[in-house]
Each structure stands twice: as C-alpha cells, then as structure tokens.
Amino acid sequence: MIYSMEGVETERLLFRKLTMDDFEDWLPFHKEPKSSLYWSGLPKDPFKACAEQFERVFERYEEGLGGMFALVDKITNELIGLCGLLVQIVDLQEELEIGYSILPKLQGQGYASEAAQRCKETAFKNGWADHLVSIIHIDNEPSKKVAIKMACT
Helix, strand or coil: CCCCCCCCECCCEEEECCCHHHHHHHHHHHHCCCCCCCCCCCCCCHHHHHHHHHHHHHHHHHHCCEEEEEEEECCCCCEEEEEEEEEEEECCEEEEEEEEEECHHHCCCCHHHHHHHHHHHHHHHCCCCCCCECCCCCCCHHHHHHHHHHHCC
16 A cells, blocks of 8 residues: 655645655754654764655655655745655554654744644545554653644544
C-alpha cells in the first residue's frame, strides 16, 4: 500500500514529494539543535543529518512505507516543513504513524496541527487505518500537544 499525501492540500499548505532541490531549504532544521533534540541516531553535523534524513525519506517512498512529504505554502511556494504517514513496527504490530517537523522559524503557527489533521483525515477517508499513532519522546512537549489535539478531533 502506498500512503501518499502528494497533492493533498489544507487551507494554507500543499503536500508534495520531497526532492533534493529542498535540501538547502530544509538544512536550517538541522542547524537548530532544538529541532532534533529528541531524535536519536542522526549525526551531529547538520549537513550529514539532513542527508541521512533525505535518504530515509526517499527509501520510504521506494519501499512503499509512507513518507514525509514537503509542506509548501500554497501562495509563496515556501517550504514550511515535512509531514506524512509512516509505516512503523510498534510492539511487533504494523502501525501507521503521523510524523511532522516544521522549520524552526515557522514553528508555533499551527502548521504541524493543520498538516497532521489532514493526514489523519486522508488516512481514515482512504481506509488506510482505523487508528493512527505518534511516536514521540516523552519530553517533546510541542509534538505531544499536536498529537493530543489530533486525538481529540
């Protein structure tokens, strides 16, 4: 099953596949240490971390394991963040996770909630899942707020 968000829209955002052309625009995410504070396994060097993240995204696309899609502003075409549906194994069960990351300069403006809500609606509408998960570090309060908001809507 392909869990593609490509072409899906929200009020402010368009989901599209991430490409290597997005690398420089996404690099500030990895240059801000707070952005990936709760991520494990990524190199400390921002360039290497960004390259590894892009490799993982492209692998997921190729293997049909969902993926993070670029979120772009529908008016300016500016990259806002990444969001998508990801196949994960949790307690030996295949689960569909909503993942989201927003560029540091644009955090706190509701983009993660807006994009995650559309992922949730799309997954349920297409019958991809009857529930979704979010895998979040226990100390990541901003991501927990988004997940709780999704659980209540």
